[in-house]
Amino acid sequence: MTSVDKAQWIDVYRRLEKPLYNVVYRVIWDATESQDVVQETFLRCWRRKDDIRADGFKALLFRTALNLANNRRRSTRLWRVVDVDALDEVVDESVSPDGFSKPMRDALDSLPTTWRDVLLLTELAGMTYPEIAAALGIAEGTVGSRRTRALALLRKRLEVQGVVSHEY
Amino acid sequence: MNTDALFKALEPPPGGAERFAQRLDEVAAERPSQRARVLALVAAAAGVALVTAVLLLRQPDDAEQLQVADAPPPVDIYNAPELDRLLGRATPPAELMVTVNMQSANVTEIGTTNQKVRIYQIN
Numbered sequence: 278m279t280s281v282d283k284a285q286w287i288d289v290y291r292r293l294e295k296p297l298y299n300v301v302y303r304v305i306w307d308a309t310e311s312q313d314v315v316q317e318t319f320l321r322c323w324r325r326k327d328d329i330r331a332d333g334f335k336a337l338l339f340r341t342a343l344n345l346a347n348n349r350r351r352s353t354r355l356w357r358v359v360d361v362d363a364l365d366e367v368v369d370e371s372v373s374p375d376g377f378s379k380p381m382r383d384a385l386d387s388l389p390t391t392w393r394d395v396l397l398l399t400e401l402a403g404m405t406y407p408e409i410a411a412a413l414g415i416a417e418g419t420v421g422s423r424r425t426r427a428l429a430l431l432r433k434r435l436e437v438q439g440v441v442s443h444e445y
Numbered sequence: 446m447n448t449d450a451l452f453k454a455l456e457p458p459p460g461g462a463e464r465f466a467q468r469l470d471e472v473a474a475e476r477p478s479q480r481a482r483v484l485a486l487v488a489a490a491a492g493v494a495l496v497t498a499v500l501l502l503r504q505p506d507d508a509e510q511l512q513v514a515d516a517p518p519p520v521d522i523y524n525a526p527e528l529d530r531l532l533g534r535a536t537p538p539a540e541l542m543v544t545v546n547m548q549s550a551n552v553t554e555i556g557t558t559n560q561k562v563r564i565y566q567i568n
Contacts, residue, residue, distance in 0.1 A: 283466070283469060283470075283473075286469060287462055287465065287466050287469070290461075290462055290465050291462050294457055294461050294462065294465075295454065295456070295457060298455070298457040298461075299452075299454055299455055302455060303451075308457070308458050309458065311457070312457050312458050312461050312464075315457070315461070316461070316464065316465045316468055319465060319469075320465075320468060320469065320472055323469065323472070324472070375455060376453075377450075377451070381450070381451055384451075385451060400452040401452055401454070428448065431448055431451070432448060435448065
């Protein structure tokens with residue numbers, strides 16, 4: 278790996294770390310794990326750098342990040358299920374350090390994965406509908422419809438839990 | 446509060462780029478040797494598979510089979526009189542030895558029309 282090559286990858290990392298981190302964080306809800314997933318995303322893409330087209334790079338990054346995050350989330354939940362010791366722990370999850378209350382996190386978690394992925398990319402990744410469509414392998418129109426449905430369901434869930442009021 | 450609160454931008458933990466550069470170096474350093482190991486393993490496996498396949502699937506070709514079938518048996522057996530009839534060869538006349546009262550006697554062959562019969566007169 279040349280120094281120019283490395284410098285370019287680090288530069289891209291600096292520019293895209295924050296949006297990627299924010300997307301991944303809403304899936305995993307853990308800062309350290311999320312940053313690890315973002316770095317793993319870049320490393321995986323770097324390994325495949327010879328096969329990557331420049332115009333598809335951003336889509337590939339976010340698709341990889343979402344896949345890794347969803348896998349990490351599933352494995353974490355599985356370990357929680359089998360971790361008998363955790364039964365004795367009493368954890369106050371009412372408000373996490375990031376300021377998100379448990380009802381807020383639960384509301385987002387309860388969305389169907391395909392809807393949530395679209396919502397995270399539209400609200401946090403700064404991507405256009407065509408970019409999101411390419412990243413998720415769906416039609417542009419589907420991006421819009423899933424976003425609308427996801428937002429409606431999210432508001433409904435938050436209303437039920439008393440997090441948002443009716444007047445917005 | 447509305448849903449916008451869920452999408453407020455968070456700052457990632459500090460030092461991410463530095464850590465990523467470090468991990469990139471680690472992956473780049475291990476990559477050639479790992480690839481070399483994989484290639485060596487694949488080459489070795491392919492070699493073993495090739496040799497095994499050749500040994501298992503190898504069959505003598507037609508020329509080789511004909512050569513084996515047509516090859517004359519070892520000389521001693523081939524020239525044995527026992528094979529004359531089988532191979533359709535004329536049996537060379539054998540020397541007749543006759544002993545009378547523990548002494549060798551002379552014999553004279555008498556002609557006959559039957560090819561399978563030999564008549565001798567003891568002199």
